[in-house]
Amino acid sequence: MESQMIRPGHLTAHQTATVLGITLDGVRQLVRRGHLTRSGGTPRQPWYALADVQALDTKRRTRDAA
Known part of the structure; x- marks a missing residue:
């Protein structure tokens, strides 16, 4: 079950x-x-900063493309 009270700019x-x-x-x-x-x-039910997740995703895609 996901939290209904998550702060803006964060992901479950x-x-x-x-x-x-x-x-x-x-x-x-x-x-x-x-x-x-x-x-x-x-x-x-931890939250993760959207900016951190996007940066990690970009880093992983860049690494995988190389």
Whole structure:
């Protein structure tokens, strides 16, 4: 279940996974490895800054294209 009170400019874990084209476990691994930082929410329903997710997506696409 996704949070209904998410701040503007933030994404839920499910939305983040969709944007990055990965699973929820993949999002957790990115956080664990320090590539993505939670910016709010709760431990069970974290939020991620949209700008951070977009920057990570761009970085991953650039790396994959090289």
